Amino acid sequence: MFSNDHTMLFGGGFMWLVWVLIIIAFVFILKILINKDQSSNNSAIETLKIRLARGDIDENEFQRKRKELEG
Numbered sequence: 001m002f003s004n005d006h007t008m009l010f011g012g013g014f015m016w017l018v019w020v021l022i023i024i025a026f027v028f029i030l031k032i033l034i035n036k037d038q039s040s041n042n043s044a045i046e047t048l049k050i051r052l053a054r055g056d057i058d059e060n061e062f063q064r065k066r067k068e069l070e071g
Contacts, residue, residue, distance in 0.1 A: 044069050 045066060052062045 048057070048062055048065055048069075051057050052059070057065070
């Protein structure tokens with residue numbers, strides 16, 4: 001059951017640590033992806049506000065595009 005080089009001890013005893021690290025990495029990557037999506041949506045709304053202020057789009061078009069971005 002145990003070998004002379006203690007592979008069973010390392011594989012069995014510390015395998016939980018590997019799984020914890022994998023789960024932490026997965027959650028971290030998921031959090032980055034969610035934040036990236038939200039920040040790109042916010043920058044798009046900011047761009048719409050700038051276009052409205054410059055007069056490139058009117059209020060109705062601004063509201064329509066903002067609803068598309070938010071929903």
